Amino acid sequence: MDQSNSPMRPFIETFAQDRADLSRYYNVRNAQDRRERFRRLYQDWEARLASMNFDAMNEDGQVDYVLFRNFLDHALKQLDFEGRQEADSAAYVPFATTIIGLEESRRNGHPVDSQASAAALSQLQHQIEALEKEIAKPPAKTDFTAIQKRRIDANRAADEVELLKQTLHRWYVFYDNYDRCSPGGTANPIAARIPRWTSMSDFFGRRLPV
Numbered sequence: 001m002d003q004s005n006s007p008m009r010p011f012i013e014t015f016a017q018d019r020a021d022l023s024r025y026y027n028v029r030n031a032q033d034r035r036e037r038f039r040r041l042y043q044d045w046e047a048r049l050a051s052m053n054f055d056a057m058n059e060d061g062q063v064d065y066v067l068f069r070n071f072l073d074h075a076l077k078q079l080d081f082e083g084r085q086e087a088d089s090a091a092y093v094p095f096a097t098t099i100i101g102l103e104e105s106r107r108n109g110h111p112v113d114s115q116a117s118a119a120a121l122s123q124l125q126h127q128i129e130a131l132e133k134e135i136a137k138p139p140a141k142t143d144f145t146a147i148q149k150r151r152i153d154a155n156r157a158a159d160e161v162e163l164l165k166q167t168l169h170r171w172y173v174f175y176d177n178y179d180r181c182s183p184g185g186t187a188n189p190i191a192a193r194i195p196r197w198t199s200m201s202d203f204f205g206r207r208l209p210v
Contacts, residue, residue, distance in 0.1 A: 007057055008064035015045050015068075027107070027170075030086060030163050031100045035079050042072050042079075085156055088149075092135070092157035095127045099164045103171045112175060 022041060026034035049072070054065055090096070098120050106112070135154075 005058065006060040006064050008061050008068065011048075011052075012064065012068055018045075025107070028100050028103055028163075028167050030082075030096065030160055031104065033104065035083060039076065039079055042075050046072050046076075086160065089153045089157040089160060092131070092154055093160050093164065094131065095124050096160065096164055098124055098127075099168050099171075103167045106171055106174055 018041060019038075022037060026037055028034060046069070049065065049069055052065070054062060057065060102117065102120065
């Protein structure tokens with residue numbers, strides 16, 4: 001895009017920088033506050049776009065205007081779609097809020113509460129073990145559509161488990177590098193849990209009974 005031909009170029013470049021800055025800060029992809037913040041971003045830029053004089057633009061500017069408007073519209077619909085997907089798979093990842101909360105607290109610069117963090121990790125382990133047993137149970141007899149939906153939701157949950165595993169690892173590494181000691185006061189409480197997370201992703205993706 002040539003700035004001399006399209007008056008939209010500096011406008012779109014500013015948006016791209018704003019979006020990149022938010023992506024670096026809101027680095028937990030499946031966090032609710034990330035979706036809400038990006039929704040505000042897209043809505044704010046839609047309002048800015050609507051205030052521009054489309055008719056006064058040259059052809060290049062009008063083309064870029066329409067393309068950018070379509071991009072923002074699609075981005076907002078994608079946020080809605082992601083929210084529905086996560087709601088559908090929420091039953092398979094009841095521990096997501098705990099993990100996301102730990103990372104968001106770290107990201108916001110809150111002091112780590114060692115005892116609370118250790119308790120959260122212990123509870124997390126129990127949740128994972130209970131969930132594995134629950135999912136392993138043969139499902140009640142139902143129609144083909146319900147079975148297919150269950151598999152789709154579980155496959156989405158497998159993807160979310162991978163994101164949560166990365167988030168938990170990032171949280172631990174930050175404090176491990178900072179103090180060479182885990183928030184719970186042990187050498188490395190996360191390491192023993194990583195194999196279980198890996199097998200759980202496989203469990204969702206491949207071993208879910210139908």
